[in-house]
Each structure stands twice: as C-alpha cells, then as structure tokens.
Amino acid sequence: MSYHRITRPLATVAGPLRNRLVCSPVSVNLADPSGAVNDEILHFYTSMARSGAGLVTIGATSVSPEGGSTEHGLKIGPPALDDGLRQLASAVKACGALVSLQVFHVGAQGNTAHSGQPVVGPSPYTCPDIGILAEELSLSAIARIEDEFAEAIVRALALGFDFVELHIAHGYLIHQFLSPFFNRRQDHYGGSPDNRLRFLCAIRDKAETRSPGCFRRVGARLSACDFIAGGLLPADMKAVVGVIEQASGGDGGAYYVVSAGIYETARLKYPAMRRGDYWRWAGYLAGLTSRPVVAQGGVRTLLQGEEILAAQPVALIGMAQALIADPDLLHKALAGDEGTTAVCIECGRCRYIKRSDLTFDCLLEPGYHPRVRDTAHHLAAPALLSN
Numbered sequence: 274m275s276y277h278r279i280t281r282p283l284a285t286v287a288g289p290l291r292n293r294l295v296c297s298p299v300s301v302n303l304a305d306p307s308g309a310v311n312d313e314i315l316h317f318y319t320s321m322a323r324s325g326a327g328l329v330t331i332g333a334t335s336v337s338p339e340g341g342s343t344e345h346g347l348k349i350g351p352p353a354l355d356d357g358l359r360q361l362a363s364a365v366k367a368c369g370a371l372v373s374l375q376v377f378h379v380g381a382q383g384n385t386a387h388s389g390q391p392v393v394g395p396s397p398y399t400c401p402d403i404g405i406l407a408e409e410l411s412l413s414a415i416a417r418i419e420d421e422f423a424e425a426i427v428r429a430l431a432l433g434f435d436f437v438e439l440h441i442a443h444g445y446l447i448h449q450f451l452s453p454f455f456n457r458r459q460d461h462y463g464g465s466p467d468n469r470l471r472f473l474c475a476i477r478d479k480a481e482t483r484s485p486g487c488f489r490r491v492g493a494r495l496s497a498c499d500f501i502a503g504g505l506l507p508a509d510m511k512a513v514v515g516v517i518e519q520a521s522g523g524d525g526g527a528y529y530v531v532s533a534g535i536y537e538t539a540r541l542k543y544p545a546m547r548r549g550d551y552w553r554w555a556g557y558l559a560g561l562t563s564r565p566v567v568a569q570g571g572v573r574t575l576l577q578g579e580e581i582l583a584a585q586p587v588a589l590i591g592m593a594q595a596l597i598a599d600p601d602l603l604h605k606a607l608a609g610d611e612g613t614t615a616v617c618i619e620c621g622r623c624r625y626i627k628r629s630d631l632t633f634d635c636l637l638e639p640g641y642h643p644r645v646r647d648t649a650h651h652l653a654a655p656a657l658l659s660n
C-alpha cells in the first residue's frame with residue numbers, strides 16, 4: 274500500500290509539518306473545574322501526538338468565563354492557567370507535532386446545568402436539545418468577548434502554540450453572529466452580511482492591534498452547511514476567508530478546516546460525512562484560498578485519507594474518532610500492519626456530551642478517563658473488535 278501523499282511533509286507559516294495527518298480537535302471534559310490543564314489532559318493529547326500526526330489540535334478552549342460548554346472544559350485567559358497551557362503546547366511539540374489551540378465561546382448553545390454559567394447569544398434562541406432561552410448580548414458584552422478572543426489569540430501564540438484555530442462552526446458564538454438563523458439583531462451586528470461579519474472583524478482587528486501579524490497564525494474551522502433554513506451554505510465561506518486573510522494580505526498563513534451542522538441539526542451530519550460531502554466542501558474551499566485546507570469528517574483509515582488527497586485539492590486530512598479508537602493507526606499502517614488496527618465502530622460512546630455523566634472514553638481504547646481506566650479490565654474491547 275502506498276501512502277506517499279499523506280506522508281509528505283508540508284511547509285507552513287509555523288514550520289514544517291512532518292506529514293499531512295491532523296488530529297482533529299477533540300475536547301475531552303477532563304480539565305480542572307478552573308479550566309486548567311492537568312495530567313489527564315496531558316495524557317490524552319500526548320497520546321494523540323505520539324500517533325505521529327503532523328498537527329495536533331487541542332479541542333474547544335473557552336475564551337470567556339461563560340463560554341464553556343461543560344464543567345471540565347479547557348479555558349484560556351486567567352494568567353493562572355498559563356503554565357498548564359505552556360506545558361501542554363510543549364508536551365505535544367516534544368512528540369514531533371505542531372500544535373494548534375482551538376478557541377471558542379459556546380454562545381446560545383450553552384447549558385447552565387453543565388457550565389454553571391448564564392446562556393447568551395447574538396439573539397434570543399432556545400436550542401431544542403437543551404431547552405434554555407439564551408439572552409441577547411448587550412453591546413458592551415459583545416465588546417468584552419471580542420477582547421477576550423483577541424487576548425486569547427495573542428496569549429496562546431505567546432505560550433508556544435503554533436496556530437490558533439477559531440471555532441466558527443457547530444453553531445458556536447462566532448458562527449452564530451455569521452448565521453441569519455441565529456442572528457436576528459436589529460443593530461450594526463445583525464442584518465446585512467457586513468454587519469454579521471462585524472464580530473469576526475473586530476476580533477481580528479483587536480488581535481492585530483495587540484500583536485501585529487498574529488493573524489497569519491490564526492486558522493479556522495468553518496461551517497460549510499448548517500442543514501437548516503437561514504443557515505450558512507458553502508458559498509458563505511468565501512466572505513469569512515476574506516476577513517481572516519485581510520490581515521495577511523492573502524499571503525500564506527494558517528489552515529482552514531471544513532465542518533458542518535449545529536446542535537439542532539447534529540443528526541444530519543453523519544449521513545453527509547458518509548456521502549463524502551465534507552471532503553467535497555473542503556475541496557471547494559481549497560479553490561478559494563492559497564492557505565492549506567483540511568478535509569475531515571468520517572475518515573476512518575489512512576488509505577481513505579490518501580484517496581481524499583488524490584481526489585480533492587486539499588492539503589491535509591483530519592481524523593478524530595479514528596485516532597481516539599487507535600492512536601497507533603499511522604504507525605501500524607506504515608508498518609504494513611493495518612490488520613491489527615482498532616477501527617472506530619461509530620458506537621458514539623466517546624461523544625460524552627450526550628451522556629448524563631459526561632465521561633469521555635472509547636470503547637476500543639479504554640483509559641482516557643481515569644474512572645474508566647481504573648476499571649478498564651471490565652471492558653470487553655477485544656471481543657467487540659471481532660464483531
């Protein structure tokens with residue numbers, strides 16, 4: 274089997290990637306309640322870095338006190354969290370990968386029961402799965418969150434992260450401002466496309482004022498399709514890319530990742546992944562930018578990644594569940610040992626957000642969560658593998 278495309282290094286603005294495999298952002302709900310990095314977080318992300326992937330993305334890290342989606346999500350901002358984040362960046366890099374920090378604010382899809390915080394968004398909205406009415410953000414609160422995003426970008430780069438990935442997908446706050454489905458504001462943050470882009474523009478301008486040139490290291494996860502009337506469509510990615518690249522004059526820079534869906538339409542994501550829609554949307558985006566684009570969503574094997582690189586003009590391949598299920602996937606494939614790879618069976622267990630105890634773990638790779646690690650011998654993973 275030849276893997277010459279996926280194993281090829283890629284020169285980036287932050288230095289060379291050893292290959293084209295990206296560990297997609299996976300938030301694991303294992304941080305301290307303050308949002309600090311701890312041994313569990315280091316254990317998970319270094320296991321992803323030891324997979325051999327060229328780039329490891331740290332999952333959704335909240336820039337604001339009320340921006341998290343769970344009680345144990347990572348946070349950035351308070352200086353007390355800096356040492357842990359610096360250690361995390363350095364630990365991943367010590368394994369030979371570049372490292373990106375995904376930053377987000379949950380916005381109107383928040384859940385007070387999980388985060389202990391009020392739920393806010395561009396406009397009032399109740400996520401059907403959660404049932405909490407989000408309050409409309411005041412102009413002063415919007416300005417405060419723009420500042421928090423800008424500070425987070427500058428801080429993350431100073432702490433040693435190679436890239437920052439803005440989460441502009443999955444119905445989180447920046448996405449909510451862009452999408453007419455969520456954003457019904459009557460002021461200068463709502464209505465026209467320029468107004469809906471204002472929040473993102475302000476984040477860019479405030480970050481660039483603090484640290485000129487920093488936006489060349491800022492990438493983004495974009496939503497190609499929200500699967501809902503009034504939501505975003507593939508063509509909407511063009512304006513977002515224009516805003517991000519304005520700071521760098523379009524002259525090289527961080528990467529983009531293409532995703533889709535919001536909480537309310539989550540069930541429509543998986544059929545779209547299986548159809549290969551995500552990879553085609555990534556190919557479409559690659560035609561709109563000279564920056565590297567990551568195709569992801571449902572990639573289960575290295576061979577599949579190789580085929581997508583051959584079929585689409587994308588630079589990188591992202592995997593989340595395949596690497597959770599078997600962090601040795603790349604090493605095994607390159608050694609001709611694919612037969613021993615534990616292939617994700619899409620059981621959904623790792624999607625802790627759907628579970629009442631919010632415990633992150635994988636059926637095939639028990640031990641990411643300390644509680645499950647202690648009882649790992651009770652899990653019948655080998656038997657399940659043979660199903």
Ligand SMILES: Cc1cc2nc3c(=O)[nH]c(=O)nc-3n(C[C@H](O)[C@H](O)[C@H](O)COP(=O)(O)O)c2cc1C
Nearest residue numbers: 297298299300332333570571572592593594623624
């Ligand atoms: C446990 C878990 C946590 C995730 N956390 C994040 C996250 O923090 N940010 C994000 O953008 N996507 C997150 N995702 C989505 C993945 O990055 C990826 O887009 C999705 O799982 C589809 O890719 P895959 O088929 O390779 O898993 C998460 C997925 C899983 C399973």
Ligand code: SF4
Nearest residue numbers: 617620621623635636
């Ligand atoms: S828990 Fe299930 S869905 Fe998640 S990575 Fe493991 S096998 Fe795949």
